[in-house]
Amino acid sequence: MVQSAILGFPRMGVNRDLKKATEAYWGGKISQADLLAEAKRLRLAHWKIQKDAGVDVIPSNDFALYDQVLCHIQDFGAVPERYTKDGLDSVDQYFAMGRGHQKGGIDVPSLEMVKWFDSNYHYVKPTLQNNQTFKLVDSPKAVVEFNEAKEAGIKTRPVLVGPVSFLHLGKADRGQTVDPIDLLNKLLPVYEQLLVKLKEAGAETVQIDEPTLVFDLPAKTKAAFKPTYEKLASLGDKIPKLVFTTYFGDIVHNLDLLPKDIYAVHIDLVRNPEQLETVAAALGPKTILSAGVVDGRNIWKTNFKRAIETVESAIQKLGKERVIVATSSSLLHTPHTLASEKKLDPEVADWFSFASEKAVEIAIIAKAVTEGPAAVREQLEANAKSMQARATSSRTNDPKVKDRQSKVTAKDHERLSQFPARIAAQQKKLNLPLFPTTTIGSFPQTSEIRVQRNKFTKGEITEEQYDKFIEEEIKQNVKIQEELGLDVFVHGEPERNDMVQYFGERLNGYAFTTHAWVQSYGSRCVRPPIIVGDISRPAPMTVKESKYAVSVSSKPMKGMLTGPVTCLRWSFPRDDVHQSVQAQQLALALRDEVVDLEKAGVDVIQVDEPALREGLPLRSGKERDAYLEWAVNAFKLSTAGVEDATQIHSHFCYSEFQDFFHAIAALDADVLSIENSKSDAKLLRVFVDSAYPRHIGPGVYDIHSPRVPSEQEIRDRIEEMLQFLKPEQLWIDPDCGLKTRQWKETKEALVNMVNAAKFFRTKY
Numbered sequence: 001m002v003q004s005a006i007l008g009f010p011r012m013g014v015n016r017d018l019k020k021a022t023e024a025y026w027g028g029k030i031s032q033a034d035l036l037a038e039a040k041r042l043r044l045a046h047w048k049i050q051k052d053a054g055v056d057v058i059p060s061n062d063f064a065l066y067d068q069v070l071c072h073i074q075d076f077g078a079v080p081e082r083y084t085k086d087g088l089d090s091v092d093q094y095f096a097m098g099r100g101h102q103k104g105g106i107d108v109p110s111l112e113m114v115k116w117f118d119s120n121y122h123y124v125k126p127t128l129q130n131n132q133t134f135k136l137v138d139s140p141k142a143v144v145e146f147n148e149a150k151e152a153g154i155k156t157r158p159v160l161v162g163p164v165s166f167l168h169l170g171k172a173d174r175g176q177t178v179d180p181i182d183l184l185n186k187l188l189p190v191y192e193q194l195l196v197k198l199k200e201a202g203a204e205t206v207q208i209d210e211p212t213l214v215f216d217l218p219a220k221t222k223a224a225f226k227p228t229y230e231k232l233a234s235l236g237d238k239i240p241k242l243v244f245t246t247y248f249g250d251i252v253h254n255l256d257l258l259p260k261d262i263y264a265v266h267i268d269l270v271r272n273p274e275q276l277e278t279v280a281a282a283l284g285p286k287t288i289l290s291a292g293v294v295d296g297r298n299i300w301k302t303n304f305k306r307a308i309e310t311v312e313s314a315i316q317k318l319g320k321e322r323v324i325v326a327t328s329s330s331l332l333h334t335p336h337t338l339a340s341e342k343k344l345d346p347e348v349a350d351w352f353s354f355a356s357e358k359a360v361e362i363a364i365i366a367k368a369v370t371e372g373p374a375a376v377r378e379q380l381e382a383n384a385k386s387m388q389a390r391a392t393s394s395r396t397n398d399p400k401v402k403d404r405q406s407k408v409t410a411k412d413h414e415r416l417s418q419f420p421a422r423i424a425a426q427q428k429k430l431n432l433p434l435f436p437t438t439t440i441g442s443f444p445q446t447s448e449i450r451v452q453r454n455k456f457t458k459g460e461i462t463e464e465q466y467d468k469f470i471e472e473e474i475k476q477n478v479k480i481q482e483e484l485g486l487d488v489f490v491h492g493e494p495e496r497n498d499m500v501q502y503f504g505e506r507l508n509g510y511a512f513t514t515h516a517w518v519q520s521y522g523s524r525c526v527r528p529p530i531i532v533g534d535i536s537r538p539a540p541m542t543v544k545e546s547k548y549a550v551s552v553s554s555k556p557m558k559g560m561l562t563g564p565v566t567c568l569r570w571s572f573p574r575d576d577v578h579q580s581v582q583a584q585q586l587a588l589a590l591r592d593e594v595v596d597l598e599k600a601g602v603d604v605i606q607v608d609e610p611a612l613r614e615g616l617p618l619r620s621g622k623e624r625d626a627y628l629e630w631a632v633n634a635f636k637l638s639t640a641g642v643e644d645a646t647q648i649h650s651h652f653c654y655s656e657f658q659d660f661f662h663a664i665a666a667l668d669a670d671v672l673s674i675e676n677s678k679s680d681a682k683l684l685r686v687f688v689d690s691a692y693p694r695h696i697g698p699g700v701y702d703i704h705s706p707r708v709p710s711e712q713e714i715r716d717r718i719e720e721m722l723q724f725l726k727p728e729q730l731w732i733d734p735d736c737g738l739k740t741r742q743w744k745e746t747k748e749a750l751v752n753m754v755n756a757a758k759f760f761r762t763k764y
């Protein structure tokens with residue numbers, strides 16, 4: 001019999017119950033006991049969904065109150081001293097590491113949180129000391145939750161982050177120099193103890209996640225796999241059988257690191273179906289292959305025919321008893337259930353499958369390959385019909401869009417003139433001082449704005465009333481910028497709820513959900529729009545607001561758009577056409593918007609691409625080069641339709657772009673604004689080294705904190721920047737948009753920023 005397996009299930013619950021409970025606990029509204037009871041209720045509910053769906057292998061210890069890596073940090077006794085010294089109980093200590101703690105005289109910031117591989121989920125980084133020790137807690141979460149499921153009559157497969165990945169994903173604490181991987185010998189005994197305990201509790205198998213195997217690894221990390229898994233193998237029957245699990249990429253370049261006698265190896269066959277043959281051939285003679293054929297990262301219904309063919313081809317190589325069918329990764333990255341979507345057009349709803357539906361799919365696939373297709377004929381037929389409907393739907397295919405794409409030429413990606421001619425024309429028109437000041441786009445989203453938007457969505461005020469309100473907000477924003485003495489204004493984005501959804505709602509080819517939340521970090525969830533078909537722009541999207549802003553402004557007004565790559569990355573993309581095709585469609589739609597803004601008298605246009613970097617494939621080489629080429633082209637296509645005198649800005653929320661600086665340079669944006677206030681000004685050296693000719697605004701202060709930087713601080717920062725950038729290149733702006741700030745600190749900080757700029761104008 002071919003078993004079905006799920007690698008992990010979303011934790012939030014059908015109504016974001018976990019978010020509500022944790023936030024209520026943080027706000028002092030429910031007790032710790034209430035929170036833990038709610039967490040337990042959710043775990044049980046989620047196991048039951050999987051069991052009822054007919055899944056054979058159900059995960060446990062995939063749950064976390066905040067983040068699964070953080071759970072390991074605590075269970076392994078790897079909590080930095082600053083969180084233990086005040087005697088917080090273990091739950092509060094856990095949250096202190098996740099989100100900081102500022103209460104009762106205790107003041108500790110959180111540990112660093114970063115993106116989990118190339119997903120939008122963030123994990124807490126193991127933060128390690130030179131003299132780090134590890135010690136397993138008395139009741140490890142993995143054992144507790146295994147027992148919890150067992151008591152409910154559900155046999156589970158505990159999930160652990162493997163030792164090599166745990167260390168590789170960690171870092172040395174501030175002021176420490178340890179290379180985490182050097183701590184392996186100290187960490188391994190903790191895994192041994194934990195695995196022994198799991199076996200004693202009755203666990204037959206354990207899923208041990210080593211997804212770092214998909215990276216290009218340093219030699220030392222590579223060398224760590226063999227001794228680790230030999231050591232674990234030497235424990236024989238004292239520990240459960242191990243499913244060595246990888247996802248989000250292929251492992252072909254690291255095949256020699258696969259443990260030889262391991263019970264099973266899991267690979268992601270949604271992302272990299274082509275690795276099947278090579279990996280299957282490299283397995284030990286008894287090793288089982290866990291074939292990840294149901295997508296854990298997207299919301300599309302699985303194509304049963306294709307998935308079954310993949311599994312059959314694995315069976316042909318290995319035999320039925322050596323194949324498991326599984327989700328490609330944890331389902332953490334998918335929403336809870338499609339059943340909550342009451343407003344979706346039934347035509348498109350039929351194409352989707354969220355976590356709960358994927359559980360059913362995986363069981364059907366296992367049954368099809370075990371008993372033959374006849375056993376699930378009805379489901380296969382319905383699936384084929386749905387695939388066919390999607391492939392041929394007019395919502396998917398728009399011949400006009402395809403036709404336009406076929407006519408795109410290399411020339412469409414290039415501005416009319418080179419930068420020197422452009423900047424001269426722009427300067428003539430804009431007449432900006434040296435060290436021009438500007439902001440990144442949004443101003444504080446006040447509660448008043450949210451109230452009015454809510455009223456409008458609920459139909460309590462008319463569109464006319466709402467538009468009037470937005471105009472007033474814009475007028476107010478302009479007045480404030482006039483008073484502050486900024487040089488290039490923004491309208492402040494009061495009409496935008498979210499930088500991608502706002503555009504998605506105005507484009508053909510998008511669908512929206514009401515409950516399809518996925519966890520981004522801690523209690524924070526996002527609800528990405530879904531790209532269902534060819535994208536086009538039925539009408540201008542931002543021109544009305546920008547045009548109004550220009551009309552009430554005495555200084556140049558910057559139009560504000562979200563770039564094609566960011567729109568794509570922060571949506572659920574289609575899986576039936578390449579992402580480069582979708583990016584190009586978005587680019588063409590935005591290109592029309594850019595040209596319309598120019599026609600409306602907007603002389604400066606900023607196209608934000610904060611997600612450009614996170615789309616970078618995990619390994620360097622062909623795939624990364626290809627990504628950069630189409631991503632850069634999409635940006636250029638969206639912006640190159642304007643006259644020389646129109647100034648194109650772009651913005652990124654990060655400064656570490658050493659590894660793809662050439663791509664940033666290739667965007668050919670007249671002005672770039674980037675995050676820089678929290679990083680070393682030395683990073684700007686790449687601009688000097690490459691003789692970067694265009695303008696740059698490295699953020700001069702951090703907008704993530706309400707703290708107001710002094711004028712002197714900003715001057716010092718600018719002074720540092722001037723070691724690397726020419727005065728005529730340098731713009732003065734904050735790190736990012738100001739939507740999460742209050743007005744009070746926003747104004748104070750901007751006054752200091754403008755004064756600092758004025759100071760340097762007198763010097764040069």
Ligand code: GLN
Pocket residue numbers: 440441442493499560608610651652653736737738739
């Ligand atoms: N223009 C956007 C804003 O100011 C940019 C946001 C971002 O880069 N994340 O809010």
Ligand code: ZN
Pocket residue numbers: 440610651652653735736737
């Ligand atoms: Zn930003």
